[in-house]
Amino acid sequence: MERILIQQVKEKVGKEIKIAGWIHTIRDQGSIKFILIRDITGIIQAVVTKDNAEAAKIVGSLSLESVVEIIGLVKSEKQAPGGVEIAIKKIKILSLSSSELPMPVVEKASNETELQKRLDWRWIDLRKPEKVLIFKVWTAMEQAFRDYWTSNGYVEIHSPKFMSVPSESGAELFEVKYFDRKAYLAQSPQFYKQMAMAAGFEKVFEVGPVFRANPSFTSRHDTEFTGYDMEISFIESHQDVMSEEQNLLAYVLEKIKKDFGEDISEIYNRNLIIPKIPFPQITMREAKAILAKLKIPSEKDGDLTPEEERELSNYIKQKENHEFVFVTDYPIETRPFYHMRLENNQKLTKSFDLLWNGLEITTGAQREHRYDILISQAKEKGLKLKSIQFYLDFFKYGCPPHGGLGLGPTRMLMQIFNIGNVREVTYLYRGVKRLTP
C-alpha cells in the first residue's frame, strides 16, 4: 500500500489507508489510546482499543516525536480535530525517539529568552508547523522570483565565492587559507554580476550565500546569508532598475498571497498586501527634512538609522497608504565608488534603498560603466587601483550602461511574517558565536 499524506486523509472516509509521521501527542486512557500524528501536510488523530492487542501494545510503548507508519480505517468522528480519525489496524515504529526530548514541539508561543536553546536544537524547533510554513513560503517566494526572471529573459549566474581581493569595502572580510596563499569570501556578487554585463548577458540574476564578518549581535545581522542579486543592461538610469523591482515584488507578493495568504494571516496574524505600482519614492534630502520635522534624531547625514527607517516608513504609510518606499540620491560619501553620479549634482549618486515597513530590504544603483570616470571615482575613495584592476578591465572593451540591486530574502520573510529576528527565518543561523549545529 502507498503512503498518503495527512491532508489527503479526509477524502478517504470508509477506506483503508497508510500514513506515516511523528507522534505529536499521546493520550493513553488504558483501554483506549489516542495519538496525534504529524506529517509535513498536517496533523490527524488515530485511535486504538485493547481489542487490537498488538497495536495497543506498540502505541503504549511510544515516546513523543517517534516516527511511525500506520495502516488503518478512516472514520468520521465529530470529536476528532478536523472531523476524521484513523482506527489503527497496524502500527510500525520507524524510529523511536529518546523519551527525554530537549525541548517540546507542541507549544503555542516561542519564548524569545529560549532562543539560544531553540537554535541549539533547531531541527526540533523546525518541526512546529508554524516554523515549517516559513520555509514553504521561502520555497514559493524564490520560485516566484525565478519565474519572473526566467520569463523575462534573465540568465542565471553562479559566481565564485573565492576572490583574490575584497568585493566591497575590505571591512568585514573573511580570509581563507587557499593552498599556499590567501583568498577572501565574496561579500556580494557585485563585481561578477557586472562582469556579466560586460560579457553581454544583458540581464542576470544570482541566488547564493554572501559572507560578512560582521561582529555585531543585532537581530538583523548574521555572518552568512542568502542574497538575491540582479543586474540589467541598457538602462537610462537607476529609475529603470527601481521600476523593474516594483514589478518583480508585486508579482512575487501576489503569488505568495494567493498560495499562503490565509495560512500567514491565520498563524501569524499578518494580512499581506499586494503593493500598488508605482511605489512612493523620496530623495535622501527630502527624507531627512521630514525626519527633522518629526524630531527624529539623525546620526549621519547621508544615511538612515534603523529608527529613522521605521519612522520614515510610518510617515509614508500614513500619507500614501503604502508599505514600501524608495529612498534615492544618496550622497557619494555613503555609497561605494562604482555608483554612478547624478549629471546635475556630482555629490549625489544614482542610487536607492527600498524600505518595507521600516526595514531596508534592497540596495541598488546605476553603476559607472565609463572606464575613465570609474578610475577617478576609485582614486577619490582612496582605493588601490592595482588590486581592482581585474574589475576595472571589465569596462575597457565595451560595456553597456547598467544597474542592479541586491535583496535579502530573509529580510523579505521578516516582513511577510512580521517576525522581528532574522534567526527565526534562517534555516540555520550563523553568527559570531554560533557555528552549530
Next chain:
Amino acid sequence: MERILIQQVKEKVGKEIKIAGWIHTIRDQGSIKFILIRDITGIIQAVVTKDNAEAAKIVGSLSLESVVEIIGLVKSEKQAPGGVEIAIKKIKILSLSSSELPMPVVEKASNETELQKRLDWRWIDLRKPEKVLIFKVWTAMEQAFRDYWTSNGYVEIHSPKFMSVPSESGAELFEVKYFDRKAYLAQSPQFYKQMAMAAGFEKVFEVGPVFRANPSFTSRHDTEFTGYDMEISFIESHQDVMSEEQNLLAYVLEKIKKDFGEDISEIYNRNLIIPKIPFPQITMREAKAILAKLKIPSEKDGDLTPEEERELSNYIKQKENHEFVFVTDYPIETRPFYHMRLENNQKLTKSFDLLWNGLEITTGAQREHRYDILISQAKEKGLKLKSIQFYLDFFKYGCPPHGGLGLGPTRMLMQIFNIGNVREVTYLYRGVKRLTP
C-alpha cells in the same frame, strides 16, 4: 523609442526601430560601411552611406566590441545574413572599446592551448554566442529541476557554508579565520539536508556552492562548484531515490531538448536524447566482472577509474542503447560511514553512482537513520564521535528512513554539450592556481 531585441528585427521590415549591442565586425568600403551588431538574441547587419555624413563619421570611428545604440529602417536585403539589414539613421556610442582587444570575439574554434588566456579574459570569451548558449541552457536546466521539485512538494533549504567541523572526510577542507577561532567551508550540504529530514521537511532540495580543497589539475576538478542536492524521507531503499532521479532527469532533458535541442545540435553537433525509464543498473561487482572481461585495468576494488567509467558506459550503450547507467552496491570501504548497509550483506552499502556517457554525475544512497547503528559505523571508520555529536543528535529524537543524492550541474552541462572541460561550462572557474578574474 523603445529598444527592441535583434531577434525581433526581422518582423519589422519597413519600420523604424531602435536596437543596441556590440560591434561584432566592421567592413568599411569608404562610401558605404557595413557593421554587424550583436546582442544577447542574435546578430544583424547595419549599413550607412556617405549621404548620412554624421552617422558615417561615427561608424568610421568605431572599434570592434564597442557598444552602440542604432535607430534605423529595417529593409529586406538578400545579401545580408538573415535576409534583413538596418539602414542607419542615427548611431550613438554607449561605450567605446579600446582598439586593442586582448583576444578576438569572432572566431570559429576555441583553441585548448589558449584556455588560460581565455579564462584571463573570461568576459570577452563569454561574448561568443556559443558560450552564452551554455548559460542560457544552465538557466533553463536549473529552472526545470526546480519546477520538478516544487511541483512535487519539495521544500528548498539554504544551508550554512560555515561549519565547526568537516561535513565529509576532513580531507580537502578549506579553513576560514572566523573571529577568534576557525571555521571550515562546507564540502557538501550532506549533514544539513539530513537535518531537514529530522526536522520533518520530508523532501528538500538545495542549490549552492560547495568547496573542495582539491589540489588536482584535471579537466573535471575545481575548488568550488555549484551543487544540486536533494533528500527524501519515508523511502524503502536507495531504489526509491534512483527512481526519483530518473524521473527528474528525463523531465529536465525533455525540457532542454524542447527549448534548446536545435541550437545544441547545430552549434555543438550533439543530439540530445531523452533517456528511457527505467535507467539500466548494475552492481559494482557485476561492473568489475564486465570490465575484467573487457581487459580494462582496475586500480581499486570498490570504485571505478575515469577509464573504467567510460568503458562501462560504452558497454551499456552498446548493449542496452542507453546513455545512463546506475552502478549500485558499493562496498563500505569506498563509502562514508552514514551510508546504510544491505540487510543481506553488511559489506555492501545501499548506494549508487549515476554515469552519463562515461562521466559520474551523481552519488547517492539511503542513509543510516538508526542512532545506534550509525554510531557503530562511525566508530568502525575511526571517526571521533565528539566532533560529529551535533550530527548524531539528529537521529536521537525520531528520524524517518531517508536517502538522497548530490548532482553536479557542470558535469550535466559537459554531457549536454559534449564539452570535455569543466572550466568551459563554469561561469568563472576557480582552481589551485586561479582566483581571478
